[in-house]
Amino acid sequence: MAVRMRDVAQAAGVSIAAVSLALSGNPRIPAETRDRIRAVAEQMGYRPHAGARALRTEVTGSLGLVISDVANPFFAELAGEIQRAAAAEGFSTVLCNSDEDAGVQDEYLRNLLAGSRVDGVILVPAAAMTEGLLAAGKAKARLVFLDRPVEVRGRTAAARHLAGSPVVRSGASKALSEAAELLTGFGHRRVGIIAPPMTTRVGVERTELMIQSLTARGVATRDISVVEGDFRQDSGERAMEQLLANKSRPTAIFGADGLMTIGAMKGLRAARYRVPADISVIGFDDAPWFDLFDPPLTAVAQPITAMATAAVRAMVHLVDDAAAPLPAADATPACRLVRRASCGPAPA
Incomplete structure (x- = not known):
């Protein structure tokens, strides 16, 4: 049976597109990888079919x-x-x-x-x-x-x-449940949510998951205030101003997006509120420098490396158009809660 390009790809542990590009001498493939793929192809006795070669030139890499x-x-x-x-x-x-x-x-x-x-x-x-x-x-x-x-x-x-x-996105349910547990464990019963645009599914889901997690732990729905932002820092600051203007202002804030949470922190500082003495804050999309805030910011961290790997593998599968190491299917690697000093007991 003739050796196929797919067989070479599986033996070399790379994608079919990588084999195609390596055998054509494309410089996008590192020289070491290119030489290894060529050696595997030669050892297996792979001989490109003229028609297949013409077809594979459609792969741009x-x-x-x-x-x-x-x-x-x-x-x-x-x-x-x-x-x-x-x-x-x-x-x-x-x-x-x-x-x-x-x-x-x-x-x-x-x-x-x-x-x-x-x-x-x-x-x-x-x-x-x-x-x-x-x-x-x-x-x-x-x-x-x-x-x-x-x-x-x-x-x-x-x-x-x-x-x-394929859809690749993080699974936030467990981390948001832990965030609600942290806040209610500190005695918070009035919580403000700065939500992403509710025209997006991610906005609806993060908001609903947090509300469900809070109400499951005894927080009344009427004591949860939701203000919609637009993924921008300025919208987080405006939302914070609106939440602070409430007659019964929240004692804790959940910013369902990283930039909006930064805006919320700016709004709190401008209004001279202390975190966490006056108000606790949890953000979404942890960043490497969130621990440089004063105080360091508690945040839900998305599994960035796992998401990137899953997205690329799904695309490689689509390009190869057949069996690959992982199927071109949805992936939902789990988020995790990173606890820092921006959360504390609810003020009396």
Whole structure:
């Protein structure tokens, strides 16, 4: 039986795209990896079929990565991890920043997918659904949705394709339950939530999960105040001002996004509230420098490396179009709560 490129890829522990690029001498593959793949191919007696070779030239060795906001520390770190994971698979990465603008996102999608400039796109959606996403689904583009799922409606071919695209996002349920346990254990019974846009599923889910975790521990629904932000630091500061203006102000704050939590901390400092003596704070999307705050910020950390690895592997599977080390399926690695000094007993 003839040795296939897939057999070489499995023996070398790389993707089919990496084998294709290595055998063609593409400099995107490190010389050491290229030599190893060639040695495995020679040892196995692999001989490229002319038709297969022509077909495989369609592999560009490039992936599109559309991030919603590179100024957000979480997405900046995630982009770096994806670039490293993609490079290990023999792919270069074309990074685009939609700046939380659905129209800009769609323009990047059109440009990346036009003329097969990339083999696929890993995308953090700026909106639950857009015309650009529907067009990509109609074209059966290889897509992996990261951090935020999309809302697929209807039974058109485009909708079916989008519904079948892998989604990689963190699982926050356990960490948010621990956050609620921490706050209620300190005696907090009035909690403010600074929520991401409720037009996004991540906004709805994080907010609902936190409310459920708090009410399960005895906090009355009427004592939970929710103010919606827009993933930006300024919106977190405005939300904090609004929460502090409540007749029964919260004694604890949960910021469901990293940048908005930073804005909330700025708002508290401007209003001369002490953390945690006057008000406790928990954020989402832990950053390496959150422990430099005064006091250090308690936060839910997303599994960035695991998410990046899962997203790239899902895309490699789509490019290889057959069995890969991991199937092109949804992945939800778990978040964890990082406890620091920004939470303390509720004020009397």
